[in-house]
Amino acid sequence: MSFLKALSGQNLGPPPIWLMRQAGRYLPTYRALKQQRSLYDMFHDPQTIVTVTKLPFETLDLDAAILFSDILTVLDGLGVPYTFQEQVGPVIEFQDFSLKKHAYQHIQEGIDLLKDQLSVPLIGFAGAPFTIASYLIEGRTTKNFLKAKRFLFEQPKKFEHLLQQVTEETCRYLDVQIQAGVDAIQIFDSWAHHVAYAEFTRFVLPYLDRVVQHVKARHCPVIIFSKATSLFAEELAALEPSAISADWNADLAEVRQRIPPHIALQGNLDPAVLYGSKETIQQATDRILRAMAGNPGYIFNLGHGVLPDTPYENVKYLVDYVKHHTILPVSA
Amino acid sequence: MSFLKALSGQNLGPPPIWLMRQAGRYLPTYRALKQQRSLYDMFHDPQTIVTVTKLPFETLDLDAAILFSDILTVLDGLGVPYTFQEQVGPVIEFQDFSLKKHAYQHIQEGIDLLKDQLSVPLIGFAGAPFTIASYLIEGRTTKNFLKAKRFLFEQPKKFEHLLQQVTEETCRYLDVQIQAGVDAIQIFDSWAHHVAYAEFTRFVLPYLDRVVQHVKARHCPVIIFSKATSLFAEELAALEPSAISADWNADLAEVRQRIPPHIALQGNLDPAVLYGSKETIQQATDRILRAMAGNPGYIFNLGHGVLPDTPYENVKYLVDYVKHHTILPVSA
Numbered sequence: 001m002s003f004l005k006a007l008s009g010q011n012l013g014p015p016p017i018w019l020m021r022q023a024g025r026y027l028p029t030y031r032a033l034k035q036q037r038s039l040y041d042m043f044h045d046p047q048t049i050v051t052v053t054k055l056p057f058e059t060l061d062l063d064a065a066i067l068f069s070d071i072l073t074v075l076d077g078l079g080v081p082y083t084f085q086e087q088v089g090p091v092i093e094f095q096d097f098s099l100k101k102h103a104y105q106h107i108q109e110g111i112d113l114l115k116d117q118l119s120v121p122l123i124g125f126a127g128a129p130f131t132i133a134s135y136l137i138e139g140r141t142t143k144n145f146l147k148a149k150r151f152l153f154e155q156p157k158k159f160e161h162l163l164q165q166v167t168e169e170t171c172r173y174l175d176v177q178i179q180a181g182v183d184a185i186q187i188f189d190s191w192a193h194h195v196a197y198a199e200f201t202r203f204v205l206p207y208l209d210r211v212v213q214h215v216k217a218r219h220c221p222v223i224i225f226s227k228a229t230s231l232f233a234e235e236l237a238a239l240e241p242s243a244i245s246a247d248w249n250a251d252l253a254e255v256r257q258r259i260p261p262h263i264a265l266q267g268n269l270d271p272a273v274l275y276g277s278k279e280t281i282q283q284a285t286d287r288i289l290r291a292m293a294g295n296p297g298y299i300f301n302l303g304h305g306v307l308p309d310t311p312y313e314n315v316k317y318l319v320d321y322v323k324h325h326t327i328l329p330v331s332a
Numbered sequence: 333m334s335f336l337k338a339l340s341g342q343n344l345g346p347p348p349i350w351l352m353r354q355a356g357r358y359l360p361t362y363r364a365l366k367q368q369r370s371l372y373d374m375f376h377d378p379q380t381i382v383t384v385t386k387l388p389f390e391t392l393d394l395d396a397a398i399l400f401s402d403i404l405t406v407l408d409g410l411g412v413p414y415t416f417q418e419q420v421g422p423v424i425e426f427q428d429f430s431l432k433k434h435a436y437q438h439i440q441e442g443i444d445l446l447k448d449q450l451s452v453p454l455i456g457f458a459g460a461p462f463t464i465a466s467y468l469i470e471g472r473t474t475k476n477f478l479k480a481k482r483f484l485f486e487q488p489k490k491f492e493h494l495l496q497q498v499t500e501e502t503c504r505y506l507d508v509q510i511q512a513g514v515d516a517i518q519i520f521d522s523w524a525h526h527v528a529y530a531e532f533t534r535f536v537l538p539y540l541d542r543v544v545q546h547v548k549a550r551h552c553p554v555i556i557f558s559k560a561t562s563l564f565a566e567e568l569a570a571l572e573p574s575a576i577s578a579d580w581n582a583d584l585a586e587v588r589q590r591i592p593p594h595i596a597l598q599g600n601l602d603p604a605v606l607y608g609s610k611e612t613i614q615q616a617t618d619r620i621l622r623a624m625a626g627n628p629g630y631i632f633n634l635g636h637g638v639l640p641d642t643p644y645e646n647v648k649y650l651v652d653y654v655k656h657h658t659i660l661p662v663s664a
Binding site for chain 2: 154251268284
């Protein structure tokens, strides 16, 4: 259980490894499953949640599983319709909320089954309020995120009201996961880097704080993933999560110095490195492993999810390399 | 000439202001011109370059003009075909280079005419080698920039060779602008935030350095604009440009502390703030003006270009506000 040990800063062995989107399209087995049904159906069927969550463990020696789900699952509870479209991704039809009780039974059931079957810790997750609220406005993933930003600047009070409602439902959703028995929660604030410092402190941080404190009050370890870690590491650390998952822009050694030693660090290989040769992958991985060598609160991961068109053998190479190459600290 | 004074850290009056993409689609007069011909033709006609460069000065009290051109102009000298397509933007057909002499006569002629007609300093510019080389690979603007990143990790030596060739041609192109009489050069490294620290130091910084030193050797002030300023301000400052233009993610007061006082600072209002109410614009502008009050090396600007659908009256309000509201330093 090196993952949970590292999360509490007490891992004396080699660093644990798991990968964001480790059960995804780069896996031939996942692609085969996906041809048979829609992504929406897959996310809503407990047995598929179990099967896909376990898929990477057939061939990869990973130290934690992450629930096969999407950050949009909270929209089930908020009563906002959404679909997943090929080439486009999620498409959200947001008019208003219509809160649904018992919206997360498939999640609860999936976690129940997984807890019986997994031999590694299970990570549950949710999107951070800012990222979800922005998604509601934007309707889909975009390049510049300008529709949500326009809304934020045009109607800041309305955006804050949206953030409050999303925050409350997110806490309810996380309660379901925690009660079902997940071993840790990761909060994805994937879009927080789209705003400047002033808006980060007003629209991102307070709501992220409420979610983090909610999870901590339930004695569940909580990891913040933010693509704004390199920008705002200190501010994220001040929320006192168990760990921060750094985006790939950040120099991990530098982030380590910016945050207190009792907060664990996760990350942060650029997923695009996995397009490169084994030599490229090894060099980039060594750089991270050396910077974090001997650190009892370090978890290897990417700086974002595995890219869908990543060659499977490169992911396999990375996992084996991290697991089986002992890197000693530079200082004696 | 408060702009040039600020660039050399000697401006004792209120901060000068100019805006990236100040001659662009938010201007009704520009939209009218653009209906008549293609963007490619506009960029290649000296008289249009003059007309458009001067357009914002009809109604806005700006302290510097920037040449109406595109960072892709260097492709004229590299002999790489490109077009501008509605809704899509630039489309580049890159096979190989076929260097063209005298490719920049329209630019030279435009600058000659402008120098006679303008009463403010004229800024010339070029894309940074990393941004241009990536554009060549990517072919167009994209969300994640993955094609260029894949190339970079798959074929790093080939990418470096590309960077070298682009760097040489960029220096030649800047020589044309400097000899024609521009008062300062801004280098746009608009895509440098797409890479991690290791790749930033290998593929971005050395080539940016060569361009900056080339301009400095010709005794022309040089500004680096980078969307990675908030991430790598120290590394950019180490190149000793005249000024750094900060992206809008950055907290300007913090960037000011991270870079030496003799390097001027430009920026960095989030362009999306201009979607907001006058109150929103005023508050965000005040925050910046207060942080920079009394600084003799500060130039007001956005953190990126004016967004095409920005209401003109909001830009007008911003410029008037910066020019006519005296903000005193907080300390007495």
